[in-house]
Amino acid sequence: MTVPLFDLRRQNAELADAFRAQFDQLLDTAQFVLGPAVEALEQALAQRAGAAHAVGLSSGTDALLTALMALNVRPGDEVVTTPFTWISTANVISRVGATPVFVDIDADTYNIDPARIAAAITPRTRAIIPVHLFGLPADMDAIMRIAGEHGDIPIIEDAAQSIDACVGERVVGSIGNVGCLSFYPTKNLAAMGDAGACVTNDAALADKLRSLRVHGQVGARDFPHIGGNFRIDALQAAMLSVKLLFLDQWTQARQTIARRYSEAFANLPVVCPHKTDGVRHVYNQYTIRVLDDRRDALLNHLTDRKIGHRVYYPAPLHLQTCFAGLGCEDGSFPESERAAREVVSLPIFPELTPQEQNQVIEVMCEFFR
Ligand SMILES: Cc1ncc(COP(=O)(O)O)c(C=O)c1O
Structure with missing residues (x-):
């Protein structure tokens, strides 16, 4: 017997009728980017994460990138993270011109070892990105304590692999300043392509994320920030809302x-x-x-x-x-x-x-x- 590592067709086959209904509805409205389907997903995601805001984005990678941009991480800055993760966690740091500063992992959890973080912090440290690897939360209490002891360094949680994982009552993604989710097809909540989101309790940060995903636009004609096209498709959002129920x-x-x-x-x-x-x-x-x-x-x-x-x-x-x-x-x-x-x-x-x-x-x- 062949046993696949992973087979998304089984899950999708069970839900095919619900997907088709969503697809037909989108064909009728022709609202393919952002719009009501995205807003519905964002509300559901925020609620699940116990966060005030969720912002749908084009991928987990773009969620991390947008989070760094929203926190003004820029050339000359350093960002502390783990070297044992998917490449996105660190390459987004380089993409904003900052320098990744790696800290080794804990042998038991495979997550960043909080005991080694303090030694990696310098006056240029502008953020810490813990990854909740394989679905297991990083030691957020210790990480938050260290960030607090060093002047409240912002924490971006890479929760790409760990939607709904919890530390006590707290859901990962909403513990630090901003959490990044991926809906890449191998993730626990799987889109039919690329999609992601940020969750946060910080209203100003959420506004900035929303602006950055549409080229830094605010209102009808102002572009106060340099952003990008980090929008999530309505089709992905509609499919994800169906799946979220399960x-x-x-x-x-x-x-x-x-x-x-x-x-x-x-x-x-x-x-x-x-x-x-x-x-x-x-x-x-x-x-x-x-x-x-x-x-x-x-x-x-x-x-x-x-x-x-x-x-x-x-x-x-x-x-x-x-x-x-x-x-x-x-x-x-x-x-x-x-x-x-x-x-x-x-x-x-x-x-x-x-x-x-x-x-x-x-x-x-x-x-x-
Ligand atoms: C730990 C981690 N960070 C970031 C990402 C990036 O997510 P995406 O593939 O949606 O861009 C992934 C998944 O691929 C991941 O596993």
């Missing part, structure tokens, strides 16, 4: 699969995803660490047995060619480099059948036997 159920399905895997792998020489009391993990990925230098052999075994898998991320960002100018060498961030050598993500998505889950478990156990 997100709780889908997240629970992910959590159930994760629990099954973690129980089944308890005696294998792997480290299952970290669990912290009071923290809600939404398992965008189920990522294990394979001990004893056996990761690559396991990858081959999974390929042989047709179990979908992927290494997120095979190379940390400080070693990417595009960041060579930062002068980071091999060994600069040992935990990120070790994670890149030791992790692999296994199939997890709400429609993964019990038989497919059994197959993943069986193939994993077979390898370690």
Whole structure:
């Protein structure tokens, strides 16, 4: 049996009629960019995040970029972030002319290690971007405390992989100054193309984000800011609003699969995803660490047995060619480099059948036997 890492067709097939109804309605109104469908999505997103405002944007990457622009991050500034993440988190920093300052991760959570942040802060630090990687919230209490101790450095949460993840009662994205969501098709809330959003409790920041997404426009004829075209399509917003109604159920399905895997792998020489009391993990990925230098052999075994898998991320960002100018060498961030050598993500998505889950478990156990 082939088990896919991910198959969005199953989810979309169940909702096809609802999608068609939304599509027909949009054909009638011909309001394809922003408009009522986007406003409805924004309201629903803000409410879920416990945030006062949500601003729909063209992608998660553009959400991060727009957030940096809204906070006036510019050339000469530094922004602290993790090297163990998708490239977008850091390349947006360079795109506004600022410098990414990497801080190594915590070995258990794969998220930025708060204990190392203070040493990376300089008078030029203009923002911190923690990433809630794989669906697990970063240690926001510690990060907020450090930001506060250094003059309230703004925090941009990269919540691209973690919609609805929580720290206690607080939903990620609404804990720092602004949170960035992605609706790229592999995310827990998946568009039919690219889409993203920012959430924030800061009304002035929300206004600025709204302005920046339409070239910095305010009112009918004024352009006080240099912005861009970061608008979300109404079609994506309409589809996402349909899907949002099912997100709780889908997240629970992910959590159930994760629990099954973690129980089944308890005696294998792997480290299952970290669990912290009071923290809600939404398992965008189920990522294990394979001990004893056996990761690559396991990858081959999974390929042989047709179990979908992927290494997120095979190379940390400080070693990417595009960041060579930062002068980071091999060994600069040992935990990120070790994670890149030791992790692999296994199939997890709400429609993964019990038989497919059994197959993943069986193939994993077979390898370690
Ligand atoms: C951690 C992280 N940040 C940012 C992004 C960028 O989102 P998008 O692909 O919607 O631009 C992604 C997803 O691709 C991501 O996983």
